[in-house]
Amino acid sequence: MLSRTADHLFWMARYIERAENTARMLDVNVQTALLPQDADNAEQGWRAMLSICELQEAFSKRHSAVTAEAVIDFMVKDPNNPSSIYCCLQAARENARAVRGALTTEVWETNNTTWLELRKLIEEGLVERDPSAFFEWVKFRSHLSRGVTIGTMLKDDAFRFTRLGTFLERADNTARLLDVKFHNVPFNPLANSVVSADPHADYYHWAAILRSVSAFEIYRKVYRDVITPERVCELLILRDDMPRSLIASMNEVVLNLSHVRNSYSADTERRAGKLRAELLYSQIDDILQMGLHAYLTNFLERVNDLGNRISKDFLVPLN
Known part of the structure; x- marks a missing residue:
């Protein structure tokens, strides 16, 4: 192509x-x-x-x-x-x-x-x-x-590049959506939870975020419990059965890269695979202790780097 x-x-x-x-x-x-x-x-x-x-x-x-x-x-x-x-x-x-x-x-x-x-x-x-x-x-x-x-x-290269664009963008935007709410929200390592000034108000914030990614019913089905920020994060970052999660998006990025690979793309595939593997073997407590804003900022930088590398390896290079 x-x-x-x-x-x-x-x-x-x-x-x-x-x-x-x-x-x-x-x-x-x-x-x-x-x-x-x-x-x-x-x-x-x-x-x-x-x-x-x-x-x-x-x-x-x-x-x-x-x-x-x-x-x-x-x-x-x-x-x-x-x-x-x-x-x-x-x-x-x-x-x-x-x-x-x-x-x-x-x-x-x-x-x-x-x-x-x-x-x-x-x-x-x-x-x-x-x-x-x-x-x-x-x-x-x-x-x-x-x-x-x-x-x-047809499930050919045209289809694969279309899907690659979809899921790379989705990974970026799901991370940004989470960061809108969690920006500057502290984590209490002793209580192993996010610090909340008003738990009652926060319930409606988390519910709004879940509905914004069509995940409110999914959350209820998976956790069958009160909405907590830790579980919202786990669902939208680490659950590969949640369609808009970071891990689900990276699964698709890695899969579609494997279908369109060329002689220049080995390092791009390696970086995408490494990012996916880190998500696959991470636990939400470790991510929250690191600081969710810092984690998401790092994730966004790496996704942006992947986008630039995909452009260089396959597409019209960015200036």
Whole structure:
């Protein structure tokens, strides 16, 4: 396969997944903002999200104050923010258009329709009127795109590069979603638990995070107990039967790399395999004692390095 074709497929999938995960992250903040809290805590939640997404500087150039409305506008509709849902779905559609011959008609039409409907929903004001309904729409269109890809595409290199982009992006974004909540949250090694100032309020925060990754029912099925931050972390990091966990995402990255390997990719495969192995043999207590923010920061750096190496080994190299 031509590296340029692989590049378009890889980034098409990454942008679709990124739009979905941005919607999930915003939805967590919208839901938690409805809980009783003072204005400073509410603002801190939105600041934390911008920080985790590395968008503080870009946001401050366009908005004078951090408010829910400003952050949602910036992360959803801003055409000058490359990470906005608008730009992600536009880029996904343009990448799909560039390689229509490598896609089935159903995959192309799904992505094209998503872009056209997005513009219509923004013009109609759904984002302002009912942001949660808009975020659900974004998630549904992403699910539809993945389902059509799995259901109609030949399991060849085009399919594998699409899946590789999906799961590399998912690993990155699940880590960021966790870090939004756990940023600067201390761990008490004596009690072997996360320190909580208000356990009752935190229950609703953890429940919102679980719902944001479609894991609330899964949590109940797996643990059959009260929601605790330690178990939320374990589910979203170390459970390979949880579809959006870090280990499940890395399993898919390693699998798809093995299908497209070439004479240059041995070191990339080794690094991906090492990261997967560390997740496979880790325990949640060790991760929490290390500090979840530090752990997730290291994970994100390594995933970013993998993305750069995949670009160098297979795709159009990044400048």
